[in-house]
Amino acid sequence: METVFISKLKPLMDAVAKKMELYVPKKVDEHFLFSKYDPESTPDVKINSIRACTPVKEFLFPIRELAATYPVATELKDIKPFAVFGLKDCDLKSIEILDKVFEEEDFKDPLYMARREKMFIISSDCTDVGDSCFCCLFEGKVYSESGFDLNISEVKDGFIVDCGSGKGHSFVEQHDELFADVPASLLAEREENRKKLQQQLQQKNARYDNTADMREAVVNSEDSPVYDEQAQACIECQACTRVCPTCHCFYLYDAKQEDYFAKLKIWDSCMRFSYAAVAGGANPNKILGDRMKHRLMHKFVHFLDRYGINMCVGCGRCVDADAGGMDLREILKRIRQENKNKSKAAS
């Protein structure tokens, strides 16, 4: 991997913005949100300390998009190249998960692919640990080693830039004048920063310990009272599935436009009552607690069985968004404890 040094971020961002639309994190209250980068009105660019509030799926799989038209099929929207700066390791892992679904060999989603192919990913190391961050429980890190085009790590007096793809490499080559070699001392400093912050993250999540037995615990939670208990606090706002960067359910909605019919692809939520209902009235998950159980089963059992990875990256967005005060870490901890008690009782 090619690694270079740059003393300020703005020239790099300006260079990216010259080639394509660029989205950068902007602090709004206590959150980071992405906004379009304007070189003229932005004196400087800062690294977001933790992941943004916006899940990266919004860039690849918009809340609502046109999927088909009738009676005349129109060409799908031509997507122009775009870049997103400030994605963290959890964000990159969520893209990996979405890729599994939407880039599945036999049915590559044309809408997703169009955006995915045009996306230039500039990730950055975390510089802090958020209150709800728990990626370390799922092998996540405060920095990324793959999945980006460029990755930026802040060090004393500047930034280390890693090229993680052909696209990233050729960008650096084309803008050779912006970059310098990285002194070994800065690489050592970065290692130290990463190590320290990773430890801090682990300490913060020490009470949840590791989650190696997660699949088994969730499978065995079939009759756990935890779901119905949690359902008492849930206000069914569906925020957890909206902000989740890996939740990808959608529905197809047919609408009449002025002189044609449209089929739209719109985000859905498995927390919705009629999510799995069929016309005859059958509905396997009429009870809210059952829908919560289904969500956890999907994330930690079914997705793992199908694609070989968990469908949770530990970003903690659901913890932040939950109006009922639910905390996925606590739910998982409880499920795992119940499972341990069960196997103790059995032996």
Add this chain to the structure above:
Amino acid sequence: MNYNFYQPINGEITDVIIESPTIKSFVVKTEKPFKFETGQFVELTLPGQGEAPFTPSSSPKETEQMEITIMEAGRITALLHKCGKGQAVGIRGPFGNGYPIDEFAGKEVYIVGGGVGLAPIRSLFLTLVERIKDFKRIVCRYGAKSPDDFIYKKSLFGQWQNIDGVEMKLTVDAANGDWSGNVGVVTTILDPKDVDISNAVAVVCGPPIMMKYATFKLLDFGFPGSSIYLSMEKNMSCGVGKCGHCMIGKYYVCKDGPVFTYDRIKGYSKIWD
């Protein structure tokens, strides 16, 4: 550009056949020939209103037009029931895996159907009959609520009864008129003596409750779960294993089904709900 599986191909309803008080068959002619395998399903779009999944009830041999048999059960099916000849529709698909009929070769095929569940079974039946010599025997056990509720009445009470190699028995939950056949749910006419279980496959399609009890009865007879083929109904929307609505455990009914052997899905909860 990747193929856009969200785009329906244009079609038109060219005929409507009233099958029963609640069920109609729609003949749909598509702009281009439409190929499918028996047991696969399509998403039928009523432009501007929505779409719903149906397994065509016609033989896959007919590619110029297909028949789709629909029971009035929800919003889209109610709207479809109001449609007549000339109505423009869209078709997406075909999706999923149908019946592996090559694997049925040399065996007895024991078909258990109920109500509108006869729709996919009709397509299967017509496909089997086209090459009937490949199968040892076809044994059909169909049920309906009442004699009026049977669909495909003309074939069911006529031609299909007289095909060499086909043995058919019908039942109704409640008799009326001059019905002289069996009265009782479809499981009451299932009998292990009617089929050589050691060399047979079973196919079950109907309302969930019927599928559940028919499957349990077949298991009781000694049918292995790997020889019982179920056509599952869930809320299939995208058709390509992405939107999430039709999951049974790790499977997407739309992509991995809709035809499953009982063995494949028996470990998951709520398969019949």
